[in-house]
Amino acid sequence: MTDTHLQDYIERIAHLIRSETRIAGADFDLQPIQQSALHYLAHANRYSDTPQAVTEYFGLTKGTVSQTIKALEAKGLLERGADAQDGRKVHLKVTPAGKKLLKKTMPARTVTGVWADMDEGMRTDLLVHLKNLLQDLQRKNEMNAFGVCKTCRFNRKTGDNRFFCELTQEPLRPAETELLCREHETSTA
Amino acid sequence: MTDTHLQDYIERIAHLIRSETRIAGADFDLQPIQQSALHYLAHANRYSDTPQAVTEYFGLTKGTVSQTIKALEAKGLLERGADAQDGRKVHLKVTPAGKKLLKKTMPARTVTGVWADMDEGMRTDLLVHLKNLLQDLQRKNEMNAFGVCKTCRFNRKTGDNRFFCELTQEPLRPAETELLCREHETSTA
DNA sequence: TAATATAGTTTCGAATCGAAACTATATTAA
DNA sequence: TTAATATAGTTTCGATTCGAAACTATATTA
Incomplete structure (x- = not known):
């Protein structure tokens, strides 16, 4: 092999x-x-x-x-x-x-x-x-590896079903966090 | 997923x-x-x-x-x-x-x-x-899946480092048994 | 012997793809 | 505030990939 x-x-x-x-x-x-x-x-x-x-x-x-x-x-x-x-x-x-x-x-x-x-x-x-x-x-x-917000180090949960991207400094709708992103970086948490 | x-x-x-x-x-x-x-x-x-x-x-x-x-x-x-x-x-x-x-x-x-x-x-x-x-x-x-003689049901060991293919009814040189075969069928042994 | 199956080649056209030249907009440096 | 450079995207070109279909030749079967 x-x-x-x-x-x-x-x-x-x-x-x-x-x-x-x-x-x-x-x-x-x-x-x-x-x-x-x-x-x-x-x-x-x-x-x-x-x-x-x-x-x-x-x-x-x-x-x-x-x-x-x-x-x-x-x-x-x-x-x-x-x-x-x-x-x-x-x-x-x-x-x-x-x-x-x-x-x-x-x-x-x-x-x-x-x-x-x-x-x-x-x-x-x-x-x-x-x-x-x-x-x-x-x-x-x-x-770039691509990935969804859930596993991204830039993703911050700001409330019940509310999210914020630290990289782009923009709020994200819940549905958006399920989509693929080219800026994704794996969270090391 | x-x-x-x-x-x-x-x-x-x-x-x-x-x-x-x-x-x-x-x-x-x-x-x-x-x-x-x-x-x-x-x-x-x-x-x-x-x-x-x-x-x-x-x-x-x-x-x-x-x-x-x-x-x-x-x-x-x-x-x-x-x-x-x-x-x-x-x-x-x-x-x-x-x-x-x-x-x-x-x-x-x-x-x-x-x-x-x-x-x-x-x-x-x-x-x-x-x-x-x-x-x-x-x-x-x-x-066909292809594979080597070692894992093939047609392969028969006929002696020390001597092999025989039951499908083609031909003896095989040891080196040949390491090669890929289109007739390969996984042995169910 | 005829019909059919198999191995392989050739021809054709559509699609894939990279390379390079190109346009347009942004960003950075002078 | 330009000038230089970087980035996003398009267009053009040619080589390659690939399948479909028609074709040749040899084997096998009926």
């Missing part, structure tokens, strides 16, 4: 999932990376719903991401919004049509099947391991 | 590894899938060193694989051989140049790094989980 096995397994699993995703999306003219990006954007908070964040999340280049977003927008699954403070930034909102589509395509069918067949212990173990692996790789590549 | 997380982690990890693999191979004009195929063929036994086997191993189509092989052959990293019994089959041998190259590119650098940072328990846990996941997906897709 060596480190090539790790790379090998990941690659083969990814190929299988990708090939399924391709089939699942074919009925809706949705490519794998388009589905993934749409899925991400449906779960990203207001600091993280930009092309730049998508770029970081998937480790792609900004040119590639720009193409993907253009395609999704043309299909009416995504809408572009301006940023009030920064004229360079673009905010991407998934349209109702986009959300409807996501329900049909994500996750891939056999992933759901395999998941359903696992017992609870196996599920959490697997996710914990994958998460650690991802974070280790991201750390080595000096990338 | 839901099944979308699983798909999500796998995809992001795969993207990172792939992007590194691309960089590692750039110096040698080797694409990610070319590296992977070459690596596989360097570890495949004589029943599994064919284009068809590569197709199954990575879950690609035969047309795609044919392209990849052509490219590797043109670069002198792979050589084509005929099958003595079946005129349709092609056997693919990695050349010394190919083996030399593999040592330099596989596995990707940060994968090696992350692996080195893990303790032994973590390593085996992670690999076991990934292997299970892969096999579950393969079972659901009615694909």
Whole structure:
């Protein structure tokens, strides 16, 4: 057992999932990376719903991401919004049509099947391991890890169901704290 | 935690590894899938060193694989051989140049790094989980799982360091039993 | 001997992706 | 208050990936 096995397994699993995703999306003219990006954007908070964040999340280049977003927008699954403070930034909102589509395509069918067949212990173990692996790789590549407020060191609870972000110095609605943030830093508490 | 997380982690990890693999191979004009195929063929036994086997191993189509092989052959990293019994089959041998190259590119650098940072328990846990996941997906897709003789139900030990395959009815050299086989079926012993 | 199955190649077109050049807005330094 | 630099994003380009389908050739089965 060596480190090539790790790379090998990941690659083969990814190929299988990708090939399924391709089939699942074919009925809706949705490519794998388009589905993934749409899925991400449906779960990203207001600091993280930009092309730049998508770029970081998937480790792609900004040119590639720009193409993907253009395609999704043309299909009416995504809408572009301006940023009030920064004229360079673009905010991407998934349209109702986009959300409807996501329900049909994500996750891939056999992933759901395999998941359903696992017992609870196996599920959490697997996710914990994958998460650690991802974070280790991201750390080595000096990338942001992304995460939700609950586990973030910048998150402060200011009352019953009221939260405040110490980084952006803004209050957050409870629902927002469930979304992914590119500025997330694990709390060391 | 839901099944979308699983798909999500796998995809992001795969993207990172792939992007590194691309960089590692750039110096040698080797694409990610070319590296992977070459690596596989360097570890495949004589029943599994064919284009068809590569197709199954990575879950690609035969047309795609044919392209990849052509490219590797043109670069002198792979050589084509005929099958003595079946005129349709092609056997693919990695050349010394190919083996030399593999040592330099596989596995990707940060994968090696992350692996080195893990303790032994973590390593085996992670690999076991990934292997299970892969096999579950393969079972659901009615694909061959690939594996080495040691864990195969067709493998019979016929003496000191002597082995025999009950499926192909052929004796196997000890070194061969360490290679990957597309006909592998887990022994239920 | 004919029909079918399997192994592999070729051709085609769509999509992926990175690299590099480019525009526009922000931030920092002089 | 400019000028320089950094950041966000788009566009263009070309190489590669990939699947689908048509094709050739050999094996197997009827």
